Amino acid sequence: MSSDTTGFTEEFVPTRYTLLSRLRDWEDNDSWKEFFDTYWRLIYSVARKSGLTEVESQEVVQETVISVAKHIHKFRHDRKLGSFKGWLRNLTRWRIADQLRKRTKLPPDPELPDLDESELPEFPSEQLDGNSDTRWEKEWQTNLLQAAIDRVKQRVSEEQYQIFDLQVLRQWPVSRITSTLGISAAQVYLAKFRVTASIKKEARVLQKEWEEI
């Protein structure tokens, strides 16, 4: 078990906070992957709903993550930048604007700073309009559940997840699942119990972590 400089073991520090701390290290591939796995859907979904294509949205994901990588150190030390949730929203918006500018070949908008520059602009979340806030909040919550499901997918067997998907998400009757997959009813109930419990637990953990950022 590793300990940080405060003497606390990682066990007693909120995981997401620890993750953001670890992201300062460019070489920490596992932490960056965890960050990417948790947030890419959120960024991608917002980009798609802004009218970008799949390819453009993928670029937004990449460029936003690069922006986070470049400026996470400053964010960690400057609380004026607000919450991580608001900061990530701003980065995503700017990268979406970049893609729209590319499409229309408009000159760079001075109101939308290019985070490739060395200075990170201070862009309080209060400056954003209410609709955007609501949309982001909705996406954030959706992403929370999806991130929990994604994490659980990595831990349970693929077969158990398929059963959970058919019974819980698609509401198939047990008899149809057993005949389609060639398994017993007991296997269906066991998979449902295990996967549902894991997702609930993971969602609670994520919610707690995100509130503490």
Add this chain to the structure above:
Amino acid sequence: MNPETTSPPPSIPEHELIRQIGGGSCGTVWLARNALGAFRAVKIVQAESSRFRSSLQSELNGVLKFEPVSRLHDGLVDILQVGGGQDAGYFYYVMELADDIATGQLINPEHYVPRTLAHDLKKRGKLTIGECVRNGAAIASALGFLHRQKLLHRDIKPSNIIFVNGFPKLADIGLVSKISGPGGQIGTVGFIPPEGVGTPQADIYSLGKVLYEISTGRDRNDYPALPEVLTDTAEDRDLVNFNKIVLNSCRADYGRRYQTAEELLSALVSFQFSRYDPRKERARRLLIILVSAGGLLLFAIIITLFVRRFLWLLRHEP
């Protein structure tokens, strides 16, 4: 076109560049005609800023490793010529041309659109299980060959599988590298395994995701969910069985995946030989009907004999 490479393309020896047919962050792909009039695809990678120098060298290294083996397996796109270099600020490679989506190998330069697995998937939603097995086996065979050369593809996805004379081939070799061990998140999101690229098992994972998309019609990020519509037809029963191969290719724990492309190929071939055969199914159903009818007839005869015997006994009872 990539904004970093907006300058005119360099001239390619013995080739006339006709028009750009593709492009991405690492270069542009052109439809070209060689001195003999044959159509080719030419990829040009230009590094107009220092930002792209390292990726240019990285891709060039991969192409130079891939080129000697590319023509030794039918499932790999043929690299016919390589030129330029880092000192020139660009390099290019000439490849065989993919079929046109409408006319196959009859190329009309004005309307040419390359046929890829992604195109087929987009057009048809999903492929039949028979097509999934054939495409999967062809690419698994090519992948096994590449791995035996100690090389990895690292970017297997439907848009990087082209058809030449109707035969699927692994293309877009920009990320080809030597086997290095797990780690790194290079490639395309959703096709990269949890442990990262760098091993043959990572390529197998990516191919498994391709098989998932083409067999279910769902996005790779939905994995392992089964198709939205699943009926009690023979094709869907095949799909459920085929899905077991997909799961064994894409296990999150890479130790539980097929360890070699040959294992995956073997599973696909075995599946093909054991899969649902409509003639066998008809024969099986006919047999069930005949046996059932025979049983009923026998039962009726026994009951009739029993009743007759019973009535006879009643009549002759003293």
